[in-house]
Amino acid sequence: MEGLVVRHPDVAEYLAFLEKERQHSPHTVTAYGRDLDRFTEFCGHHYGGKWTWATVDRLGLRGFLADEQRRGLGKRSAARSLSAVRSLYRFLQTQHGLAVNVTRGARVPKQDRRLPSYARRGQLDQLFALAEARAADDDFIPLRDLAMLELFYSTGMRLAELTGLNLKDVDLLSDQVKVLGKGRKERILPVGSKAVAALRRYLAVREEVVARKGSQRQAVFVSRLGKRLAPRSVQRAMRGMFQAIGADGLRVHSLRHSFATHLLDAGADLRAVQELLGHASLSTTQVYTHTSVERLKKVYHQAHPRA
Structure with a gap:
């Protein structure tokens, strides 16, 4: 067809x-x-x-x-x-007023719940070291990409939430951002100190870019031309960093998965993680517990004398 x-x-x-x-x-x-x-x-x-x-x-x-x-x-x-x-x-x-609904009672094919891919801590260390090194000269693009990387991992926000950020949504004095998630639902996310520092550095050089005529001044993340950054451009920037450290299998969403997995590994409450991720259902968040359980099993088998 x-x-x-x-x-x-x-x-x-x-x-x-x-x-x-x-x-x-x-x-x-x-x-x-x-x-x-x-x-x-x-x-x-x-x-x-x-x-x-x-x-x-x-x-x-x-x-x-x-x-x-x-x-x-x-x-x-x-x-x-x-x-x-x-x-x-x-x-x-x-x-x-359609009288019939042929889909009533139709069965959805059973889905295999895939464990989400996430970046290991060693990979994250490499990513941040690379991004920091590239941003050492305070150039616009490297500083922007560092700020995006830090914000993805610090907050667990989705790609569309990051590209939709406006200046009014960012409160660096309170270390928090407001995002508009699925279903147009707003939520407030805390931002870590390293991400706040990266955002401050980026916003300082951003001013010169958005001063140009035709720029989208309200958008947080913009291109060299001052236009709001498209999701595809963010994916391209992140993919370049993933490939540079030899982690071709990582995607932008992997940073969100890493955020959730590492919080749960450290003992964070499941419902708190659900709220941070903006999941409507707790069952959606629970998929991350499987990753944490697998890690615990590995530790158990390595350390327990009768494992």
């Missing part, structure tokens, strides 16, 4: 609803759009050109999910595809 897909008007309406009414992130809306475009394309091939939402039956839904798996999607992606179709049908029921 290749080629240009014309977006179904009901799908377009639903995505606009997610963005404007539910205030979902652009990343989530884009991902749902791709899933639903594939679903409508499948329905067009499977049922013919005059299909409707009521035409779709359970057999067709299973065919779509099977087609998703044939495309090589993992269980998490297949589960999201079904979730997208299910939420679309609920929207059509409430907004357009």
Whole structure:
């Protein structure tokens, strides 16, 4: 099923609803759009050109999910595809009076819960040493990248939360920042002393950059042109540092995982970590305890005489 897909008007309406009414992130809306475009394309091939939402039956839904798996999607992606179709049908029921919901009772493929990857302490020492060395001359880009690295690990914030930071959200006198998380929920995060120091150094040189005409003065992290830094640019900057220390497997999100894992390793309360991460469910945070338990098992087997 290749080629240009014309977006179904009901799908377009639903995505606009997610963005404007539910205030979902652009990343989530884009991902749902791709899933639903594939679903409508499948329905067009499977049922013919005059299909409707009521035409779709359970057999067709299973065919779509099977087609998703044939495309090589993992269980998490297949589960999201079904979730997208299910939420679309609920929207059509409430907004357009659709009488049937083919997704009711449909089973989401069972997901394997993956342990999150995180940076070891030795890797973090290397990362910070590298970033500090690059920033020694107080140049704009190295200072900015050092501040981002410190802030990611100090707070555990998400990529979108960092790029969305505005100056009014940063309170260096109180050592805290305010972030806007998933579901447009605000939370206040404490910032460690090293991250505060890195931010002060960066903000001092940032002033000259944002003084230019057309700059986005409210944005904390900006490009050389004074524009708010895009997530992709942050990923590129962090990836360059990861590769420089030979840690190609690390990602920006690995710093968030490291933040949570190291807090739990040090005995932090699980619910406190949940609040810091902005997780709606405690079960989402509990995945980090598995990593800590594995570490404890290793220590036990190395040290206990009868292990």
